Amino acid sequence: MKHHFITVEGNIGAGKTTLTQLLAQKLNARTTLEAFADNPFLSKFYENPNQYAFPLELFFMAERYKQLKEICHTKELFQPVTISDYLFTKCLLFAKVNLPEEEFRLYQKLFDIMHHQLVFPDILIYLHAPVQKLQQNIKKRNRPYEQSIPDEYLFNIQETYTSYIKQHHIKTIFIDASNADFIGNKAHLNVVLDALEKDFEAGQHYFTLP
Helix, strand or coil: CCCEEEEEEECCCCCCHHHHHHHHHHHHCCCCCCCCCCCCCHHHHHHHHHHHHHHHHHHHHHHHHHHHEEEEEECCCCCCCCEEECCCHHHHHHHHHHHCHHHHHHHHHHHHHCCCCCCCEEEEEEEEEEEHHHHHHHHHHHCCCCCCCHHHHHHHHHHHHHHHHHHHHHEEEECCCCCCCCCCCCHHHHHHHHHCCCCCCCCCCEEEEC
């Protein structure tokens, strides 16, 4: 495997963690998985976004930083492969959607201090699915606090992700996950595995699942 640090990203309900775990099994890689359930502000945020957005995003950023910082200090950074189900920049992207301007500027200052201390992934796998598919996945996994997420919120997150990737010319495997079934359809997982073996320049490289 030519990539030593791989990140899987996508909107809420896109299947990031599922794909990360399946790839880790195939590549004998270790995983760094977001501990979203540990955030005490998550359910409160969905009930009252204006009140809890800032502590929610601060908690997520601190936890993500702690996890990814450990990768930087681990002697086995490049052996074995490490696969994460989030990009640290996710902090800034969600904060941009969730926070008012003054709070976002403060948050960005903290983000900039932390971001430069972390290792950036060799390649990003981005799962793109329409909002309708995301809502289906969200209902299927049945986390109570997610069941009333508006379509508009998911659309805003989607737009923020894709805009960031395009602007920063990140080396990205862009997967159309409209019909993704990585567990039930081996061909879908093989598309991603085959893509990881290719030599890519920076930028987006699009793949459609059979």
